[in-house]
Amino acid sequence: MLSRDLLRSEDDTLASRLGLRGIAAGLLESWQSFDRERRSILGEVEQLKQRRNELSKQIGALKREGSDAEAVMAEVGELKAGIAGLEERLASTETELTDLEMAFPNLAHASVPAGADEAANRVERTVGEPRAFDFEPQAHWDLGPALGILDFERGAKVAGARFTAYFGSGARLERALISFMLDLHTAENGYIEVQPPFIVNTDALIGTGQLPKFEEDLFKLSGHEYYLIPTAEVPVTNLHRGEILEEERLPLKYVAHTPCFRAEAGSYGKDVRGLIRQHQFQKVELVHLTTPETSYEALEELTGNAEGVLQRLELPYRVVTLSTGDMGFSAAKTYDIEVWLPGQNAYREISSCSNCEAFQARRAGLRYRPAGGGKPRLLHTLNGSGLAAGRTLVAILENYQNADGSVSIPEPLRPYMGGADSIEVPVVGAG
RNA sequence: GGAGGGGUGGCAGAGUGGUCGAAUGCACCGGUCUUGAAAACCGGCGUCCCUUCACGGGGACCGCGGGUUCGAAUCCCGCCCCCUCCGCCA
Numbered sequence: 004m005l006s007r008d009l010l011r012s013e014d015d016t017l018a019s020r021l022g023l024r025g026i027a028a029g030l031l032e033s034w035q036s037f038d039r040e041r042r043s044i045l046g047e048v049e050q051l052k053q054r055r056n057e058l059s060k061q062i063g064a065l066k067r068e069g070s071d072a073e074a075v076m077a078e079v080g081e082l083k084a085g086i087a088g089l090e091e092r093l094a095s096t097e098t099e100l101t102d103l104e105m106a107f108p109n110l111a112h113a114s115v116p117a118g119a120d121e122a123a124n125r126v127e128r129t130v131g132e133p134r135a136f137d138f139e140p141q142a143h144w145d146l147g148p149a150l151g152i153l154d155f156e157r158g159a160k161v162a163g164a165r166f167t168a169y170f171g172s173g174a175r176l177e178r179a180l181i182s183f184m185l186d187l188h189t190a191e192n193g194y195i196e197v198q199p200p201f202i203v204n205t206d207a208l209i210g211t212g213q214l215p216k217f218e219e220d221l222f223k224l225s226g227h228e229y230y231l232i233p234t235a236e237v238p239v240t241n242l243h244r245g246e247i248l249e250e251e252r253l254p255l256k257y258v259a260h261t262p263c264f265r266a267e268a269g270s271y272g273k274d275v276r277g278l279i280r281q282h283q284f285q286k287v288e289l290v291h292l293t294t295p296e297t298s299y300e301a302l303e304e305l306t307g308n309a310e311g312v313l314q315r316l317e318l319p320y321r322v323v324t325l326s327t328g329d330m331g332f333s334a335a336k337t338y339d340i341e342v343w344l345p346g347q348n349a350y351r352e353i354s355s356c357s358n359c360e361a362f363q364a365r366r367a368g369l370r371y372r373p374a375g376g377g378k379p380r381l382l383h384t385l386n387g388s389g390l391a392a393g394r395t396l397v398a399i400l401e402n403y404q405n406a407d408g409s410v411s412i413p414e415p416l417r418p419y420m421g422g423a424d425s426i427e428v429p430v431v432g433a434g
Numbered sequence: 435g436g437a438g439g440g441g442u443g444g445c446a447g448a449g450u451g452g453u454c455g456a457a458u459g460c461a462c463c464g465g466u467c468u469u470g471a472a473a474a475c476c477g478g479c480g481u482c483c484c485u486u487c488a489c490g491g492g493g494a495c496c497g498c499g500g501g502u503u504c505g506a507a508u509c510c511c512g513c514c515c516c517c518u519c520c521g522c523c524a
Contacts, residue, residue, distance in 0.1 A: 049492060053493075055505085060453080064453080376463075
């Protein structure tokens with residue numbers, strides 16, 4: 004949510020900044036007219052209430068001294084209908100106002116490139132050299148089944164399209180990746196490990212911005228007001244909802260490993276093969292709650308923490324700043340980290356790191372008390388994958404594949420793999 | 435799932451229809467005293483909204499949402515959460 008002060012402002016660049024995020028100018032104007040109406044009704048109703056409160060006190064005083072209060076009670080009685088009518092109008096105006104403001108996306112930070120889609124994204128840096136293969140590298144959807152570690156057919160059998168069963172070293176490799184990432188972020192980057200609920204209520208989803216606008220992306224539990232989490236960002240960012248934190252405790256840096264569930268509505272025909280786009284995947288998520296003054300430093304730090312995983316695994320990648328049109332709803336600035344996938348001959352997103360500034364904090368009531376005392380202020384929230392486990396496994400399979408179809412295991416993961424240095428193609432039907 | 439108890443300010447804990455945004459204690463902030471500190475004493479100390487250049491004024495909030503009433507923390511209805519015991523269970 005944007006602040007009402009901002010939405011009210013005379014600033015004529017506001018409409019165009021919203022326009023960059025895909026919001027028609029008329030929506031701002033209608034918000035402003037509902038806001039004017041609300042304040043005018045509020046003024047009237049509060050005046051009547053003031054009168055009512057005064058008279059009610061008089062009645063109390065009169066009755067206590069045994070006097071007749073009939074006349075005063077009659078006067079209050081006349082106020083009642085007026086108050087009720089105004090409050091009804093006030094409530095419906097409030098509803099219009101909040102429905103509108105819930106639909107406004109965050110404004111982009113000044114450093115974000117303007118543009119309609121990913122064509123306007125800006126590459127910030129490219130790290131690592133894609134490996135030169137002396138054979139034709141395979142895609143993971145060929146490598147995985149051949150190694151007997153990924154089974155798309157059986158995943159589809161027990162659930163449906165976009166679900167995968169992992170076997171043997173594949174299952175273990177993903178678990179190794181998760182453990183490796185959690186250990187790195189907690190031991191070296193100062194994160195507190197959190198295991199949040201994997202099911203959340205509507206308030207949490209409103210807090211981070213998935214609701215009310217993007218319900219079709221979520222899996223909802225039948226018969227309950229519960230949803231499977233699309234990302235750990237939702238439960239973790241909402242952990243301190245409605246709280247006022249002491250500034251001394253900041254920044255709060257959380258890392259959480261969770262499964263993520265996404266309906267992927269409207270993505271039919273996109274990435275239909277392999278692990279890239281699944282209804283269920285695992286992710287290690289990084290979340291920062293910090294002060295407005297430090298949130299952009301925190302974005303660099305968080306992004307660097309995510310890059311650190313790729314660097315340790317020696318996977319080539321690049322960092323891209325998303326354009327105003329490509330960013331998510333709640334973000335003010337987003338860096339996507341894209342890993343090189345030889346099997347696709349392309350860089351593909353493996354992490355998305357965003358500073359949401361006060362946008363989510365305002366929705367979720369995340370505040371802090373400044374160190375010197377004084378009024379509570381809104382926090383800034385940040386989140387980013389550090390990293391998506393399934394896609395990292397894809398990157399390892401494709402980048403570390405050998406000519407014989409085996410896959411080498413990157414050094415840092417070997418302790419988590421029982422010391423194994425490779426996953427070998429099984430000898431089928433031998434003997 | 436069954437039975438019972440409970441949700442009040444940072445914490446503890448009063449308050450069962452009016453003078454209650456809410457006693458009291460602790461914590462916290464300022465002051466007096468003191469060489470300094472502690473103790474003692476004095477004062478301050480919630481959040482949101484509207485309005486005002488400002489000082490200030492007003493409204494709302496005692497888990498959430500409705501209702502009764504001139505007036506609700508207090509009465510009624512629904513819901514949520516927590517605790518205890520029983521059952522079931524990873």
